[in-house]
Every structure is written in C-alpha cells, then in structure tokens.
Amino acid sequence: MTHNTTHTIRPRALLCGTILGVALCAVTPFANSYLRTTPLAGGHFPLAAFFVFFASAVVLSLLAKATRRAPLLSGMELLTAWALMVVVSGIGFTGLVRTFFINITAPAHFADATNNWAALLPFLPESLYPRDPSILSAVYGGLPDKTGLTVMQTLERIPWSFWLPVLGAWSVFILLAYATMFCLASLFSTQWVVNERINFPLLQMPKLLAEAYDQQRFFSFLGDPFLVCGLFVPLFIHTLGGLSAHFPTVPALPTEILAGSYFPATGFLSGFQKLKIFLYPAFIGFAFITTRQVSFSFWLFFLLAGLLAGILQTSGVQIPDSALGTLFGPVISRPEETQIIGASIVFFLFMVWLAREYLLDTVRQCLQPDPESRDVGWISPRASLLGTVAGMTGLCIWSAFWGMGLGASVMLYAGFFAVMLVVAKLVCQGGLPYCSLNTAPSDAALSLFGSKPLGSVGLVLGMSLQKMLFVDVRESLLPSLMHAGKVSEHMRQRRLMGLAIALSLVLAVAASFLGMLYLCYRYGIQELDMDWATRTTQTVYANSQRLLETAGTPDNWVLLFILIGAAVMLVLVLCYYLFPWWPIHPIGYMLAFSSSMRILWFSFLIGWACNTLCLRYGGTFLYRRVRLFFIGLIIGDFCMGAFWALVSLKTGISYLVLPS
DSSP states (O other), rough: OOOOBOOOOOOHHHHHHHHHHHHHHHHHIEEEEEEESSSSSSSSSSSSHHHHHHHHHHHHHHHHHTTTTTOOHHHHHHHHHHHHHHHHHHHGGGTHHHHHHHHHHHHHOOOOOTTTTTGGGSOOOTTTTTOOOOHHHHHOOOOOTTOOOHHHHHHHHHHHHHHHHHHHHHHHHHHHHHHHHHHHHHHHHIIIIIISSSOHHHHHHHHHHHHHTTTOOHHHHTTTEEEEEEEEHHHHHHHHHHHHSTTTOOOOOEEEEEEEEGGGEEEEEEEGTOOOOOOOOOOHHHHSSSHHHHHHHHHOOOOOOOHHHHHHHHTTTOOOOGGGGOOOOOSSSGGGGGHHHHHHHHHHHHHHHTTTTHHHHHHHHSOOOOOOOOOSSOOHHHHHHHHHHHHHHHHHHHHHHHTOOHHHHHHHHHHHHHHHHHHHHHHHHTOOOSOOOOOOTTTTHHHHHGGGGGGHHHHHHHHHHHHHSSSSSGOOOHHHHHHHHHHHTTTHHHHHHHHHHHHHHHHHHHHHHHHHHHHHTTTTTGGOOOOOHHHHHHHHHHHHHHHSSSOOOOOOOHHHHHHHHHHHHHHHHHHHHHHOOOOOOTTHHTTTTEEEHHHHHHHHHHHHHHHHHHHHHHHHHHHHHHHHHHHHHHHHHHHHHHHHHHHHHHHHOOSSSSSO
C-alpha cells in the first residue's frame, strides 16, 4: 500500500463498515451506561472500532492461509471499514445520546421552587422539550413493571406516537449539523492532507497494520521482537489490574499516581498541588508517533500553566472568582484560564490564513468551476463550500422557526463550527486520542459582549444546543470525518465513500436513539451511569436561569486574560511560521488548561523524550525499529480493554483500561 497508489474499494467494505458502525451505536449505550465497561466509543481512537478492525485482520489472514485464497477484504478495505466505524461510533454515547434525553427533559423534570427553572420553559419549545409528567417519570425511573419485561415488550411499551415527532424535529437539527461538518471536512481535507501535509498520528498504526496485511506479513509484523515487547507491557499491567478488580487479594500496579503531595501549598510551585501522573501505555505510543514539536509543546505548556497558577498566587494579585459568572466553560476554575478564548480566536484565524489561497480558489470555482483542480474530498471543494453555507443557513432557519433571533443564531453557529475546526486540528495534528475543552464555544461571545445580544431564547435554547453537540468534544464528529478523509485520499470511489458516510450518519442517529431510549424505559436514567451527564446538563440550565435573572456583562479580568491569550498565541503563530528552527508548536498552548492534558501530559513527556533520544542517537533506522515497541503498547492496551469489556459481560465487574 504505497502512498501514490490509487485503491479500489469494493462495495462490500463500505457495507461492512456501515453495518458494524451502526451496530456499535446500538450497543454502546448499554455497555457504557449499564455495564460500565471501558468505553467502547471513548475518544477519537475508539476501542470497539479498533478491536473489530484488528480481530478481522487476524481472522481473515488465518482464513486466507488456510484456504490459500485472497482475503475477503484487502487491507485498504479493512481500513475503510474501520474509518466508517470511527466516524459514527461517538454518536452512540458522548458524541450525542449520552446527554441527549437528559438535555431535553431536564428543564421540566428538575424544575422546582428552589431553582426557578420554570422561568426557562417559555423559551424552550414544548415540541422539542417534553413536559408530560408521565413521560418524564418513565424516562428517569423506567417502566412500572420493568423488571419482568423482555426486549421486545419494552420496545412495544415505549410511547412511539409521542417520541417520533420529538425525535423527528431534533433529527433535522442534528443532521443539518452533521451535514455542515461533512462539508467542512470535505472542504478542509484538501488543505490539511495535500497543502499542509499533516501526518495524522492516530492513523499511523492502523495504516501499518493494513500494509502488513496486504503484503501477507501480518503475523510476522505482529511477531517482531520490538512489537512483542511493547505488547507485554499493557498485557502485564492490565492482567494484574483486571484480576485485582475481580479478586481484591491480587496486587495491581497503580496507573494513577498522586504527585501533588510532593509540592508545597504556597509559593511558585503551589499550582502543582493537584498534579497527577496517569500511565496509559497506548497514549504513550500515540505521543511517540506524534511529531516532536507538537508532543513537546503539549507537556511544556501544561507545566507552564501550573507554574503560572503558583506565580499568580505568590504575586498577591487578587483575581475574584466571580469573574466566571458569565461563562459556560465545562471545567474552568480560574479567570486566568480564559486566556484560551483569545488563543482560540487567533489560532482559528491562523488556520484560515494558512488556507487563504485554497479558500480563495474555492470561491473562484463557485463562480467559474475548474474541472482540473485537485481535491481529496468526497465532494468537490465548490460543493463543499456551498454545502457548508447551506448547512449553516438551514440551522439558522431551524433555530428561527423555534424562536431564536437571527443575530444570535449566526453568532452561536459561527462560534460552534469554528471551535469544531480548531478541535479537529488539535486531534488530527496532535495525535490526541482523548481531547476535551475547558471553555465552551459560547464563552467568547458571553465574555466579550455579555448575554444581552443573545436574547432570552438565544441564551436558553442556544446553550442547550451547545450542550447537545458542540461542547463534549471527546467523541466529536469532525475530527473523525477528517481522519476518514485522509483514509480515502487515494481512493477511486471517494464519492461512494461520501455516500456511505452520509448513510451511516443517518442510520447511526436512529440506532443510537433506539438504544438509549430502550435503556431509559428498561432501567431508567436514575439506575444508569448517568451522574456526570445529569450534573453537567443541570449546570447548563442553572447558568442559563441565573443569566436570565441577572444579565451577564463583560468582566475586566476575563477580558484582560482573553487579550493576554490572544497576544501569546499571536507571538507563537508568528514564530512558528517565520522561524523554521522554532521548537514550539502553537497547539500546545490551546490545551494548557484542558482536563484532557491533565491525563495526557505525562504520556506526551515520555513519548517526546523517547522519540528525541531515538532520532538523536540512532537516526531514522532506530526510530523505525523502536516505533514498533510503541505500536505494541497501543495494540496491547486496546486489546486488553476489549478483553476486560467482554469479561465484564459475564462477571458484571467493571475494570477500566482507558479513561471514561
């Protein structure tokens, strides 16, 4: 599988990827919410999709050897099916349905005299947000006689005549948002793949497996001594950990180390009081594959952010926490963290500036099509740009139909999709299997302009829409679409791949709704692992209600840190662009305060150090050999995660290999 080869993908591969992806969406809510296993669809390198890909390669290779015939699917076809599974896998949980039913029912269900959420209801259309007490009771508590019902009996008892219109109305919004992201991914694929030549670290290991599979050396590849040594590390760690979860007398190796106790409570190092070291072999493997400039920047800026907290404490500057009153950041804790808002704005403008020639050429093609233009998207750049504009227009019309003002709609959706593009760049260029935001997309508008420009409907409904699709980015769609775009770069049937993705998205939404609605009526949200989803959704509505009573206004401290963040990012992007020797990548600054980097920083430190040592003292030859060790870490970690997830089906005891 060379980089210049054009591959033919048979329809069977697209069909397999679509069916398997939709099936994963149907079972993921049950596995993650009820069984509490290692998340099947967690992050941007989902466990279930990789395990199906890896197991399929093993089985098909064995069958090919036994029958002495060509495998049923080629390596590129397996990779294509994997990409289709990755695209839709997040929809089955955090990407959509983990909070969806809580999001649309929480305002009425949790409203009482103490929170005054009844004031929110006039701004939320009843056709979208159910208020029938019997419906709400069944969703949160399950059916009255739920314990004795079979699967079919539960499905028959669901009031479909009520839910189908509600889900139909929401599906218009969801599919319009997905269509817009589909067009954005097709539009920017050419820029990132051809013009910027991003290396997509998360794709490197599956591509190597697919190449070895096609060259009929799959098992010799897995038997490489370096790779076997890498496999042994997670095998040893998680064998002990899983056994300890089932038999407490078995000792387990700690994968989480509390390092904060080694730092003083006051002084320059006080910002590290909550420092933790997480040992995830797979994440170390991804960090090794990521370019050194990027991996160095991630852990460097994370540590600098901790040092900044200590410096601010020591300086005696009094920064009031009340400055956070206008913000909807999911995990923000201090005003100085809002500098990421300014950094995000500048970084997005930098992304657009890098793509300026390509985007201008695309605009010219809208006026005068050029059949000889090169693109790697599923549709032409002209159609992608027009589709993006049409999708955002459709979302504004949908929002206006439900009462949101045009200005609020344009402001919110522009912010939503700008942040999605930034997140996609972080994941695809940074090799982040796990990415989260510490500030929400709406934070920029609320911090810079206050809440009044949004209006009451824009504030309440807009924040609900944000919670639904645009703030829990751990399984967001756009990065997965960009990865699928890279996989289909040299595919003859790119248009057919685009149709398969579109069909998969529609079916995945339906399957995810069905799977989660069944769980709600069979067990009730109160009996599922939904504490985080419920708590974070309640926070959104609590903040909305507070801002309805007291309009938020720009805070001077927040504005100051936004300006500082913008200035720092401007310096970083200028140095990155102008000086080839510059060692720091700007995207590291974007995640300095992110909760995901609290988990990943040590992995990137180890991965960067090993990468640097290999290239400095052994050159590219040693790097290619040692790289197999780190690929073994990834394969071993994900295979052990799948193994213990399957064991939990039998034992009912959960052991988490990867973060939830």
